[in-house]
Amino acid sequence: MTAASLGLWTVPIAVLGGAIRVSTPFLFVSLGELVTEKSGRINLGLEGTLIMGAMSGFAVAYLSGSPWLGVLAAGAVGMAFGALHASICSLPRVNDIAVGIALMLFGAGLAFYLGKPLVQPKAPTLPALPLGFWSDIPQVRAALEVNGLFLAGLVLTPLLRWALANTLWGLVVRMVGDSAEAARALGYSPLWARFYATCFGGFMAGVGGSFLSLYYPGSWNEGLSSGQGITAVALVIFARWNPLACFGASLLFGGAGALGPALQAVGVTSGAYLLNAAPYFLTLVILVASSSSRRRLAGAPGELSVTR
Amino acid sequence: MDAEPPPRASLARLFDPIAAPLAAGGATIALFGAFVAAAGRDPVEVYRLMGVGAFGSWFSWQNTLLRASPLLLAALCTALPAQMGLVVIGGEGAFVVGGLAAIAAGLPLADAGAPPILVQLAMALAGMAAGGVLIALAGALRHWRGVNETISSLLLSSIAIAVMNQVVEGPMRDPASLNKPSTRPLPDADMLGNLPGMDVHWGLALGVVACILAWALMSRTTFGFAARIVGGNPRAARMAGLPVGRMTVIVTFLAGAAAGLAGMVEVAAVQGSANANLAAGYGLTGILVAFLARQNPLAVIPVAILLGGIGASGGLLQRRLDLPDAAVLVLQGILFVALLAGEALPPPSEWRTRSGR
Numbered sequence: 001m002t003a004a005s006l007g008l009w010t011v012p013i014a015v016l017g018g019a020i021r022v023s024t025p026f027l028f029v030s031l032g033e034l035v036t037e038k039s040g041r042i043n044l045g046l047e048g049t050l051i052m053g054a055m056s057g058f059a060v061a062y063l064s065g066s067p068w069l070g071v072l073a074a075g076a077v078g079m080a081f082g083a084l085h086a087s088i089c090s091l092p093r094v095n096d097i098a099v100g101i102a103l104m105l106f107g108a109g110l111a112f113y114l115g116k117p118l119v120q121p122k123a124p125t126l127p128a129l130p131l132g133f134w135s136d137i138p139q140v141r142a143a144l145e146v147n148g149l150f151l152a153g154l155v156l157t158p159l160l161r162w163a164l165a166n167t168l169w170g171l172v173v174r175m176v177g178d179s180a181e182a183a184r185a186l187g188y189s190p191l192w193a194r195f196y197a198t199c200f201g202g203f204m205a206g207v208g209g210s211f212l213s214l215y216y217p218g219s220w221n222e223g224l225s226s227g228q229g230i231t232a233v234a235l236v237i238f239a240r241w242n243p244l245a246c247f248g249a250s251l252l253f254g255g256a257g258a259l260g261p262a263l264q265a266v267g268v269t270s271g272a273y274l275l276n277a278a279p280y281f282l283t284l285v286i287l288v289a290s291s292s293s294r295r296r297l298a299g300a301p302g303e304l305s306v307t308r
Numbered sequence: 309m310d311a312e313p314p315p316r317a318s319l320a321r322l323f324d325p326i327a328a329p330l331a332a333g334g335a336t337i338a339l340f341g342a343f344v345a346a347a348g349r350d351p352v353e354v355y356r357l358m359g360v361g362a363f364g365s366w367f368s369w370q371n372t373l374l375r376a377s378p379l380l381l382a383a384l385c386t387a388l389p390a391q392m393g394l395v396v397i398g399g400e401g402a403f404v405v406g407g408l409a410a411i412a413a414g415l416p417l418a419d420a421g422a423p424p425i426l427v428q429l430a431m432a433l434a435g436m437a438a439g440g441v442l443i444a445l446a447g448a449l450r451h452w453r454g455v456n457e458t459i460s461s462l463l464l465s466s467i468a469i470a471v472m473n474q475v476v477e478g479p480m481r482d483p484a485s486l487n488k489p490s491t492r493p494l495p496d497a498d499m500l501g502n503l504p505g506m507d508v509h510w511g512l513a514l515g516v517v518a519c520i521l522a523w524a525l526m527s528r529t530t531f532g533f534a535a536r537i538v539g540g541n542p543r544a545a546r547m548a549g550l551p552v553g554r555m556t557v558i559v560t561f562l563a564g565a566a567a568g569l570a571g572m573v574e575v576a577a578v579q580g581s582a583n584a585n586l587a588a589g590y591g592l593t594g595i596l597v598a599f600l601a602r603q604n605p606l607a608v609i610p611v612a613i614l615l616g617g618i619g620a621s622g623g624l625l626q627r628r629l630d631l632p633d634a635a636v637l638v639l640q641g642i643l644f645v646a647l648l649a650g651e652a653l654p655p656p657s658e659w660r661t662r663s664g665r
Contacts, residue, residue, distance in 0.1 A: 044458075048641075088645065091652035097395055097458050099648050101595055106641025112634035227466065234463055270478050277470030280463045287463075291454045306456040 010139055011262050017143025018258020019251050020150055021216045025050065025208040026250040027153040029232035030239065031160055032204025034246055036082075037236055038164065039197035040177035040190070040303030041089060044100025046205040047229030048107020049081040053209025055111040055118065058220040061210075062123035070123065071149070071210045078206020079199045081107060086198035090191045096305065104229070118220045126215045147215050149207070153247070161243040173197050177301035190303075205229060226276070234283040237306075240290075240299040253279040321657040325602060328650035335646040340639050349629050361624035362617025373508045376616030378403075380515025381570035382594025383601065383608045384522050385443060388563040390603035391526050392556060393539035395458045398446060399567040400591025401465025402439035404472045406568025407575040409438030411491050411582040412480065414575075418498050427498045431572050439568020440561040442468055447560025451553040457560075469587045476583055490583035500577035511573035515612070518566055522605035525562075535559055567591060596644050615640065 029046055036043050043049075053074035061070030085103055089096045129151070132144030164170035172193050176183045180190040208228070213220045235253060239245035256279055260272030341351035362372050385399035413434035417427045442464055449455040475491075482492040500510045526532035538545040538552055545552055570590065575582055597615055601607035622636040 044462075084645075088649050091649060093651050094648055095395070095651075097397075098599060099645070101397060101592075102599075102641065102644035102648055105592065105596065105637065106645055109634055109637025109639075109641045113632050113638050116632045116634070230462060230466065234459065237459065271474070273470045273474040273477065277467050280466040280470075284460060284463045284467070287455045287460065288449060288453050306459050 008266065011259075011266055013139050013143045014262035014265060015255050015258050017145070018262060019255035020143075020146055021254070022257045023250040023254025024147065024150045024153060024211045024215070025228045026232055026235060026253050027157070027247060028149070028208030028211065029205045029229055030235045030246045030250060031153070031156060031243060032201035032208075033232055033236045034239070034241060034243060035160070035164075035173060035204075036194075036197050036201035037304055038177045038241060038301055039173045039194045040180065040301050041086075041096050041194045041198060042100065042233070042304060042306050043082070043085050043103075043198055043201055044097055044230070044233060045081065045085055045103030045107060046100075046201065046232060047225065047227065048104040048111075049078045049202050049205040050107075050209035050212070050229040051111040051225050052081060052107045053078045053206030054213040054224050055115040055209075055220060057206070057210025058118055058123050058213035059115070061214055062118065062121055065124055067124050067126045067214045070214055071126070071207055074206040074210030075203045076206070078202040078204070078209070080202070081206070082199040082202020083195070085202070086195040089198075090195065112222050115220055115222070119222075122219070123214065125218045126211070128215075147211070149211050149215065153250075157243050157247045164243070169196075174301070177303050179302055205232075208232075231279055234280060238279075238283045238286050241301065242299075321655075324655040324657055325604075327656050328653055329600065329602065329647060331653060332643065332647040332650040335650070336639070336643045339642050339646065343638065343642070344631065344635070347631070349631060354625065354629065354631070357624050357628055358618065358621040361621030368620060370507045371620040372613060372617040373506075373512050374616070375619045376612040377508070377511040377515045378570045378574060378590040379594055379597050379612040379615060380512075380519055380608060381566045381573070382590045383597035383612060384518060384566035384594075384605060385439075385563045385591070386595045386598035387601065387603045387605050387608055388522055388526070388566070389443075389447070389457070389560050390598065391532070391539050392535050392559055393542070394447070394450065394556070394560070396443060396446060396461045396560065396563060397458055397595055398443055398461030398465035398468075398564075398591070399594045400587060400589070401461075401468030402442050402564040402567035403571040403574070403591045403594075404465075404586045405442055405468045406435035406439035406571030407579075407586045408472045408475060408571070408582045409568070410435035410572035410575050411494065414494055414498065415492055418495050424498045427494075428500060428576060431576055432569060435568040435572030435575075436565035437568070439571060440563075440565035443564025443567070444557050444561035447556045448553075451556045465591070472582065472586060473584060480582070482581070485581075485583070488583055490579075490581040493580045494576060498576075499580065500573065509573065509577035511570070511577055514569060514573060516609060518569070519605045519608050522562070522566070526605060531555070531558075567594065570594075593640070596640060599644065600647055 029050060033043060033046055056077040057070040057074030060073035061067045081103060085099055088094055088099050126147055126149065128145040128147045130141065131146050132141035135141055164174060172183065172188050176188065176190045176193040183190050212224050231253060235249050236246065239249040256275050260275045264272065344354045345351050361368055363369055382399045382403055385402055386396055389396040410431035414427050414431040417430050443461060446457045446461040446464055449460050450457040477489045480491045481489050502509050503513060526535065534550050535555055538550060538555060542552060571586060574586060579585055593615060597608055597611050601611040618636055618639060622633045625631040625635060626633050
């Protein structure tokens with residue numbers, strides 16, 4: 001079978017490859033946000049964190065020559081943004097949603113400001129594993145060039161699910177998220193638990209951002225993020241706060257995003273924008289179908305403001 | 309909060325609504341000053357240039373007012389539902405569909421040779437209807453399905469932007485727009501003109517009037533009073549027999565209509581056609597304006613002018629001090645964050661009782 005005889009098969013192959021590529025930032029941001037939301041707080045500012053992560057990861061990789069150092073720096077910057085969100089939210093009378101919107105604007109602004117000199121240079125990119133080595137077809141080989149961060153996410157997903165269910169910190173995060181009163185009665189501080197959970201969320205969003213600037217598309221510019229940070233917040237709701245479902249949903253959202261360019265390659269050019277928006281529509285449908293004006297959203301952490 | 313304030317504190321109570329924004333403003337000036345100082349610029353010079361760039365001459369005033377006008381209307385999209393305790397952040401989407409609906413309504417009328425005033429009226433109505441329906445949908449979902457209005461308005465907004473891009477690239481694309489897909493342009497004769505005696509379009513007047521009307525509706529009518537009761541205590545409002553669902557839909561419709569009108573103005577006075585430029589972030593800055601104005605429609609007017617001025621001064625900062633234009637975004641971000649943190653400060657009228665304890 002040669003490349004030319006692939007015909008319409010190029011579409012699913014390209015979608016698979018695209019889904020793996022496009023889903024990686026979704027996966028990281030959503031796993032982080034999942035932990036934050038499990039603790040009873042929502043961080044809408046992850047879009048800003050993601051852009052900051054992309055910028056700082058690119059900068060450190062460019063200066064040090066090591067892309068993995070860039071990923072680490074992006075995570076650290078993301079964690080700092082998470083800490084900022086958590087600190088402001090722990091003040092009395094402060095609304096976590098509004099703080100998220102503020103940090104979204106602040107993160108994007110700061111990244112654009114600091115990233116001005118980074119638009120031209122090239123940084124070393126993250127390596128990829130050629131998992132398509134068994135095939136002679138270039139399209140298959142291209143599709144199965146799997147990046148290291150995706151594999152890290154693949155490992156992290158079941159680990160996170162196990163940790164949330166079986167470890168002490170997982171229990172504390174879930175308890176704080178379901179009832180701050182109960183946690184307080186048992187001697188755990190909801191504010192500190194949420195602080196750590198939000199820092200974790202920020203770290204993951206920063207790493208997700210570094211993927212954008214260090215692997216795909218693999219450069220820094222101001223239009224780098226197409227709203228992955230916001231989509232990931234919706235994705236967590238879509239996945240009903242389940243890490244394994246987050247993984248599936250990330251692949252699904254990534255696939256939807258990859259379908260447009262794949263169809264374009266075989267001559268179908270219309271509908272790319274609508275395909276990109278399909279995840280938002282799906283999330284809205286899920287929200288409408290599973291909500292009720294009388295009871296709470298099933299599976300949602302009890303303290304989470306957006307599901308009350 | 310619930311306790312009756314001591315009678316002596318009445319003077320301090322006058323300062324309650326502005327104390328937190330003032331503190332936040334002061335903190336922002338200090339933080340942003342440190343930021344530009346770290347970048348090797350003289351903070352005093354930066355602020356002086358910002359003042360000159362925003363309000364230093366008639367030319368810069370006009371630039372400031374021009375930038376403030378979309379913010380006036382976009383901010384109402386967040387400020388109006390806030391009266392009912394709803395956090396709506398879909399202004400960007402309402403802005404975009406408003407612009408798209410306006411051009412869709414305006415072009416056929418203009419082709420048919422309708423007088424400009426009729427074309428503009430139809431455009432305004434279409435824009436308001438489209439924006440209004442989008443945000444009213446979030447309100448209705450909130451009331452009847454219990455879907456959080458913040459998330460749903462955000463999702464609806466993203467969908468609306470995608471629909472606009474799709475329509476502009478597909479069914480309504482002007483074949484003559486090669487690099488940047490746009491709809492056909494509105495004939496020059498049908499464009500919204502400038503206010504008499506200045507280089508600022510009619511959108512400014514529409515925005516100011518809308519803010520005053522929104523304030524009057526919320527503060528001077530029974531409907532507004534009822535809406536604020538719903539915001540304060542939805543259960544009590546329902547007990548009192550208020551039609552909460554209908555009111556939610558009306559208020560969210562009006563909110564979206566304001567942002568939709570802003571989109572219409574952007575098309576009919578600035579862009580001339582609908583294109584991707586509509587999603588330039590006016591809706592997002594509108595959220596900031598609404599929060600800075602503490603959701604008071606009247607306070608939206610000075611805050612929008614202030615933020616318009618900050619935006620207008622960006623060009624001068626770039627030319628004179630070589631500060632990237634994103635510095636303005638950093639300033640806005642710091643201001644927003646500081647303001648929210650300032651909410652935690654106790655109001656001045658409670659200082660005495662706090663310290664007495």
